[in-house]
Amino acid sequence: QQLEYQRSTEFNSLIPDWLDKTLEKALSIEKKDRYDSLSEFLHDLRHPSRSYVYTNRLPLIERNPVRFWQIISLLLLLSQLTILYWFFVGA
DSSP states (O other): OOOOOOOGGGTOTTSOHHHHHHHHHHTOSSGGGSOSSHHHHHHHHHSOOGGGOOSSOOOHHHHOHHHHHHHHHHHHHHHHHHHHHHHHHOO
């Protein structure tokens, strides 16, 4: 059975990408991919690296579909209210 790292952001979207990437490196199956020393790991925890930002982050609709549709609904409501205002009050 193949072990695979599961991103912590899948369980909690509030976890920053840099922390998830740091944990992924620390928990790597391959010893050569892990930190050489504890001090390196602690340094990455204390000083987040900008290179650890995921470029393939899931879109909002996949991460949180309810929030996505709430935002879309709010935008539609605001556009409808704007149209009604222009219609009744005049531009």
